[in-house]
Amino acid sequence: MPNTDPVAALCRDRDLPDESLFALLATDRYDTALFSAADRVRRQVYGDEVYIRGLIEISNYCKNDCYYCGIRKSNRNATRYRLSEKEILACCDTGYALGFRTFVLQGGEDPWFTDERVCHIVSEIRRRFPDCAITLSLGEKPAESYRAYFEAGANRYLLRHETADETHYRKLHPDSMSLRHRKDCLFALKRIGYQVGSGFMVGSPYQKTEHLIADLRFLQELQPDMIGIGPFLTHADTPFADFPNGSLPLTLRLVAILRLLFPTALIPSTTALGTIHPQGREMGLKAGANVVMPNLSPVGVRRLYTLYDNKICTDEEAAESRARLEKRVADAGYRIVTAVGDRKKEGDRL
Ligand code: 5AD
Numbered sequence: 607m608p609n610t611d612p613v614a615a616l617c618r619d620r621d622l623p624d625e626s627l628f629a630l631l632a633t634d635r636y637d638t639a640l641f642s643a644a645d646r647v648r649r650q651v652y653g654d655e656v657y658i659r660g661l662i663e664i665s666n667y668c669k670n671d672c673y674y675c676g677i678r679k680s681n682r683n684a685t686r687y688r689l690s691e692k693e694i695l696a697c698c699d700t701g702y703a704l705g706f707r708t709f710v711l712q713g714g715e716d717p718w719f720t721d722e723r724v725c726h727i728v729s730e731i732r733r734r735f736p737d738c739a740i741t742l743s744l745g746e747k748p749a750e751s752y753r754a755y756f757e758a759g760a761n762r763y764l765l766r767h768e769t770a771d772e773t774h775y776r777k778l779h780p781d782s783m784s785l786r787h788r789k790d791c792l793f794a795l796k797r798i799g800y801q802v803g804s805g806f807m808v809g810s811p812y813q814k815t816e817h818l819i820a821d822l823r824f825l826q827e828l829q830p831d832m833i834g835i836g837p838f839l840t841h842a843d844t845p846f847a848d849f850p851n852g853s854l855p856l857t858l859r860l861v862a863i864l865r866l867l868f869p870t871a872l873i874p875s876t877t878a879l880g881t882i883h884p885q886g887r888e889m890g891l892k893a894g895a896n897v898v899m900p901n902l903s904p905v906g907v908r909r910l911y912t913l914y915d916n917k918i919c920t921d922e923e924a925a926e927s928r929a930r931l932e933k934r935v936a937d938a939g940y941r942i943v944t945a946v947g948d949r950k951k952e953g954d955r956l
Contacts, residue, residue, distance in 0.1 A: 668714025809852020
């Protein structure tokens with residue numbers, strides 16, 4: 607262990623040797639200093655602003671079979687649905703009226719959503735909402751598909767790497783998938799010009815601290831614009847039904863470390879954080895997160911997009927939940943803004 611305070615070193619260098627990262631992750635000893643340093647940096651870059659993204663879960667069909675995920679193809683107990691273009695556009699209409707300026711279309715890898723269909727939907731959203739960002743989160747695709755979506759008007763793409771360690775990756779995914787391919791997709795998205803989001807689960811089965819450090823190192827290599835993390839949460843109809851949930855404190859610690867490693871990154875306080883604890887999303891904001899992604903999906907399908915058990919979803923219409931969220935974020939000491947919410951560049955610090 608170097609003989610210095612790891613939080614001070616992290617703030618100063620925006621980096622930290624592996625052994626100091628181990629020390630930060632291993633105990634709660636540094637949490638108070640870590641969270642207040644992360645909040646200080648987030649306020650220097652983003653003030654008290656919280657960006658909102660309207661999440662539209664367009665399909666829970668998936669051709670993949672990731673062992674952790676409730677919408678994996680082998681889960682016969684999942685009730686499958688997909689939204690029509692009309693339904694997706696109606697979600698955007700509702701969202702726009704409520705002040706959302708980013709729409710996130712997320713779904714399983716559903717072959718029904720051909721490139722032609724995706725491009726049609728994206729260009730229609732682009733035409734109707736020229737002042738909004740369009741984010742896609744539709745999994746691994748050929749670079750030509752990513753390019754076509756980009757040319758149709760998409761600006762951002764979310765694709766978590768899930769784990770950056772090859773051996774660990776193999777324990778979470780079937781042989782048909784590969785970490786190399788996932789990384790290649792992320793670099794292709796960057797080259798095309800997307801603002802790219804990646805991230806990982808905290809406390810997934812077989813995960814060790816060294817894997818988390820590999821995740822941070824991979825993100826340093828990728829330099830994404832957005833970084834989403836959340837605790838692993840058990841889903842009863844998956845091969846990981848008997849594994850425990852990930853840890854809330856460890857997830858918060860990693861949010862804070864990410865803020866200090868990547869001062870200008872867009873970091874959501876995720877649904878998984880809100881699921882593991884009633885105040886989880888507020889805690890995420892206080893640990894350095896600056897984005898929340900409320901659900902704009904039609905109320906009737908929300909409980910079907912069950913990536914994990916007890917995923918928070920209410921019967922509240924978007925308007926009602928926007929008003930509640932506004933208050934919760936304000937009570938935590940931040941402020942929701944109506945803005946497209948691009949990443950700030952180094953140099954346009956407040
Ligand atoms: N627990 C927590 N997060 C999960 N995801 C999928 N399954 C789970 C789970 N059981 C996350 C993955 C994926 C994102 C959409 O949801 O990280 O990228």
